[in-house]
Amino acid sequence: xxxxxxxxxxxxxxxxxxxxxxxxxxxxxxxxxxxxxxxxxxxxxxxxxxxxxxxxxxxxxxxxxxxxxxxxxxxxxxxxxxxxxxxxxxxxxxxxxxxxxxxxxxxxxxxxxxx
Amino acid sequence: xxxxxxxxxxxxxxxxxxxxxxxxxxxxxxxxxxxxxxxxxxxxxxxxxxxxxxxxxxxxxxxxxxxxxxxxxxxxxxxxxxxxxxxxxxxxxxxxxxxxxxxxxxxxxxxxxxxxxxxxxxxxxxxxxxxxxxxxxxxxxxxxxxxxxxxxxxxxxxxxxxxxxxxxxxxxxxxxxxxxxxxxxxxxxxxxxxxxxxxxxxxxxxxxxxxxxxxxxxxxxxxxxxxxxxxxxxxxxxxxxxxxxxxxxxxxxxxxxxxxxxxxxxxxxxxxx
Numbered sequence: 001x002x003x004x005x006x007x008x009x010x011x012x013x014x015x016x017x018x019x020x021x022x023x024x025x026x027x028x029x030x031x032x033x034x035x036x037x038x039x040x041x042x043x044x045x046x047x048x049x050x051x052x053x054x055x056x057x058x059x060x061x062x063x064x065x066x067x068x069x070x071x072x073x074x075x076x077x078x079x080x081x082x083x084x085x086x087x088x089x090x091x092x093x094x095x096x097x098x099x100x101x102x103x104x105x106x107x108x109x110x111x112x113x114x115x
Numbered sequence: 116x117x118x119x120x121x122x123x124x125x126x127x128x129x130x131x132x133x134x135x136x137x138x139x140x141x142x143x144x145x146x147x148x149x150x151x152x153x154x155x156x157x158x159x160x161x162x163x164x165x166x167x168x169x170x171x172x173x174x175x176x177x178x179x180x181x182x183x184x185x186x187x188x189x190x191x192x193x194x195x196x197x198x199x200x201x202x203x204x205x206x207x208x209x210x211x212x213x214x215x216x217x218x219x220x221x222x223x224x225x226x227x228x229x230x231x232x233x234x235x236x237x238x239x240x241x242x243x244x245x246x247x248x249x250x251x252x253x254x255x256x257x258x259x260x261x262x263x264x265x266x267x268x269x270x271x272x273x274x275x276x277x278x279x280x281x282x283x284x285x286x287x288x289x290x291x292x293x294x295x296x297x298x299x300x301x302x303x304x305x306x307x308x309x310x311x312x313x314x315x316x317x318x319x320x321x322x323x324x325x326x327x328x329x330x331x332x333x334x335x336x337x338x339x340x341x342x343x344x345x346x347x348x349x350x351x352x353x354x355x356x357x358x359x360x361x362x363x364x365x366x367x368x369x370x371x372x373x374x375x376x377x378x379x380x381x382x383x384x385x386x387x388x
Contacts, residue, residue: 025150026147026150027147027150027151030151042158043147043148043151043158043159044158044159044160044165044168047143047144047147047159047169048168048169048172048173049172051140051169051172051173052172052173055173066150071146072146072150073143073146073147
């Protein structure tokens with residue numbers, strides 16, 4: 001599970017990626033994040049992030065029925081959201097590759113020192 | 116748990132959201148908690164804190180997304196070799212600054228090093244002992260204290276200061292109320308300035324400094340007496356002014372803000388340099 005300070009920068013990316021797959025509502029998204037092993041996102045972090053995506057025109061809300069209550073807010077990704085997702089996905093892979101290469105070098109050093 | 120949705124909605128209103136929007140967000144939060152099979156307090160924590168967090172999140176600039184900073188605009192303030200002495204005592208000397216629209220400058224240094232004096236020189240209220248100062252015509256000045264009349268209400272201040280800048284009363288009032296809302300303050304119609312808390316009086320000062328849409332804003336520790344949430348609002352406001360192409364000078368003693376400003380004038384430990 002990712003620690004929270006990291007998560008903050010990547011939560012939007014994760015949310016957009018999940019919405020690209022299919023429209024979903026808050027609780028469904030939090031279940032999917034947990035199931036993917038990314039994070040157990042507190043509600044106080046998740047819902048403001050969704051509202052921000054909505055406000056920035058990256059996700060479009062619509063109301064759907066639910067089994068438990070009167071109605072439920074579903075979010076679908078917009079074309080602008082897809083653009084941002086594509087850009088951030090590139091940034092993420094560059095970042096991940098960079099961290100990986102630094103870690104690989106560190107692991108080698110540790111191995112040499114242990115020998 | 117008294118009434119979480121009602122407390123949440125009231126706090127959103129106090130923070131300046133429109134009533135319809137506050138109601139909608141409160142209903143949604145309740146619904147979201149039901150989805151998680153819990154109470155809003157379980158999911159979001161105390162209502163007033165979540166309201167502040169949410170508003171801060173929604174207002175936050177999206178600079179993580181690599182938002183474009185605007186290219187710096189025309190020079191609105193320039194200082195060249197500005198020095199202030201009182202008799203033989205040199206408060207500061209040789210201060211240079213070129214500040215353009217879309218930039219923020221911070222004046223820092225220990226107490227007594229002349230930060231407020233330098234700001235008054237920028238405003239043209241105090242003459243430097245030597246050096247040259249050039250500034251744009253439209254300047255907003257927010258002093259550390261004073262500048263408000265205790266027996267007048269906020270709206271009367273808006274009318275009065277607006278008139279000085281050539282604004283008609285109705286427009287001055289509506290502009291003032293609108294600017295106040297952005298600082299999470301709803302001026303009451305009857306309350307006089309002397310009945311406001313120190314923090315709210317500072318907000319009044321800020322609004323008056325900005326009322327006539329100046330190109331150059333000079334702010335002297337305007338957040339003193341603000342609570343934590345309002346302090347954040349204040350810096351968001353500074354960057355909003357900057358992004359609207361204005362030049363901003365802030366006297367501050369808080370160093371952690373400096374990573375986001377364009378110029379830092381450090382007057383050091385005060386005197387005799």
